[in-house]
Amino acid sequence: MSARPNSLAARDGAYHFHGYTNALKNEQEGGFVVTRGDGPFIYTEEGKEYFDGLSGLWCCALGFGPQPRLIEAARRQMEILPYYHTFTQKVATPTVELAEKLVGLAPVPMSKAYFCNSGSEANDTAIKMVWYFNNALGRPQKKKIIARNKAYHGVTIASGSLTGLPAVHADFDLPVPGILRTDCPHHYRFAEPGESEADFATRCAENLEKLILAEGPETIAAMFAEPVQGAGGVIIPPATYWAKVMPILRKYEILLVADEVICGFGRTGNWWGSQTYGMTPDLVTSAKQLSAGQAPIAAILINQPVYETLRDHSNRLGSFAHGLTYSGHPLAAAVALETLRIYEDLDIVARVRALAPHFARGMQAFAGHPLVGEVRQIGLVGAIELVRDKASHASFDSKLAVGPNLVRIAHDHGLIVRPVVDSICFCPPLVSTEQQLDEMFARFGKALEETHAWLRREGQV
Ligand SMILES: Cc1ncc(COP(=O)(O)O)c(C=O)c1O
Known part of the structure; x- marks a missing residue:
């Protein structure tokens, strides 16, 4: 199969190098x-x-x-103020409103929202926050991060290292050091013969605790986890899994970062997957449905204790020296804000x-x-x-x-x-x-x- 000459498909094959694509096939067949x-x-x-x-x-x-309300929100924002950034205390109107709205919607009490442009960036940024947090607390050795087999947290160097899919690592020299891997809670695939869902969940939790003890809890900063592991194959944890995992994380002062990039905003039948599964995260990363996929934007929600530590350390150092040109971009923020209002109006x-x-x-x-x-x-x-x-x-x-x-x-x-x-x-x-x-x-x-x-x-x- 090859594309008609001069079709968009053929031009795509000629000029465009895609992600997650066999590049030679795209060149030969053209894009879809x-x-x-x-x-x-x-x-x-x-x-x-x-x-x-x-x-x-x-x-x-x-x-x-086409979504008339999102078109109007984007048009209005481009007319009023097409760009402003979030460095040195500056911010555009819809970004303030979106932060307020997201904190109000959070699955557990949260203090602040931080904006990025993609799920990968949000998870990378969350890793940096977790490291900064432990440095601020004088625990420079508490840095390792736990992620699960078949997890998907993105493709950048750090978030791609958290991702637990071999194809994402192969020949990209990933993962970076300091990532620990624990069980994927997929009963159908990984339970022992005759093992109930509850017993399998217990075994996953016990293995997690063994890993923490073997590595030394004083070296482990956080666990990143999707409520439902999406790109790993829609893996739904046993009902009792999180009730067993949460106390272990708390016992060893390991932060939980819930990656809600797929589950957030209604997908699992609650606003957040954390609510569906009884997770009580310290940080939440979100993207995708935040803007119904119609503008690139991601958000991290941060709880009060973590935020206070980040805040006080930024004060000591002079600033939280991390930020992106398009963090909280007003166009994306306006689209996301209107998306959330549509979700509310649609219930x-x-x-x-x-x-x-x-x-x-x-x-x-x-x-x-x-x-x-x-x-x-x-x-x-x-x-x-x-x-x-x-x-x-x-x-x-x-x-x-x-x-x-x-x-x-x-x-x-x-x-x-x-x-x-x-x-x-x-x-x-x-x-x-x-x-x-x-x-x-x-x-x-x-x-x-x-x-x-x-x-x-x-x-x-
Ligand atoms: C759970 C989860 N986290 C993070 C990401 C990465 O998001 P992005 O592709 O926007 O970088 C994805 C993407 O599919 C995802 O499913």
Whole structure:
């Protein structure tokens, strides 16, 4: 397959080096150019329609159609003040209002909001805050950070080091030293035979404590964790996991940074995933749905004790010498502020809760399929994991690339979903209708049947 000469697709292949893309394939085939959107659907140059079952990159809570209120908010801000920064106490109006709004919405009492432009930057900045915090407290050795297998916290040098996916490290010389890795709380994949969810959660917590004791609690600063591990394959922790992990972190004075970059703003059926799972973070990182994916912005929420330490140390040193040209950019802040107002006007959490049972039924309808090992979902995010053997949970040979092949077939049927190995991830816009979700599942069902037929032909099932 190659793009028509001079098409946007061909020009993309000629001039554009993409992230998370096989560069040679893009050069040869051209890019997949999206020209417009409408609700959960996107359209290509050729006018072909796709249901984007991942809300872009887990971010477009309001879908892809024009949002008059966001257009107006952006236009108004560009007319009034297109740029101002946040260094040396300066700030633009919507940035102040957004900080106030976010502190008010926080999952646990929080003191301040700090702005970045992406989830990766927010997590990098949170690492720096945690290090600065411990230096301020005279604990220069308390610096290591715990993250979990299959975590996704970004791709920059530090946040990419927290990410627990080998592909993100390979040949980028990551991770940097000082990152500790603990269990991924995925019962279906990692439980011992016969181990209950509760016992598995206990074992994860015990392993975490063993790791802390082996390394020395006085050397560990923080644990970073997503409430639901999204890009690792939508991994939903056992119900008792956080109740068991939280006291261990508290016991050893290890800060919890909840990475709410996917879960924040309604995705799991609460404003925050931390609320869904009983996490009490010291810092929260957020991005993506903060602006419904329509402007690049991220926020860190910081609790009062951590903030006070950062504040007093900034006073000692003269300033908190960290900041980005576009931290709290007024255009992005205005769009984010209006996005949050739209969520409130839509009562987005109630809406997600009302739609979630329909989403769950649609997902679970595939549970009996011979290729499906596990169906897992919470709120409006989930995954369907394909296996070679349902009884033993045995996976397919990775060389078969079953998940990626299913996703390619789904693409031909006008559905965009994400494979994480053989787990197919779903994260539709929060404003999808029941009929639209039915359409998404109908397209997925066709792809699943064709994948099954292909595997039968290959003698794999
Ligand atoms: C949980 C989580 N944290 C951080 C990031 C990184 O965000 P960004 O791609 O905006 O740097 C992502 C991106 O998918 C994410 O899912």
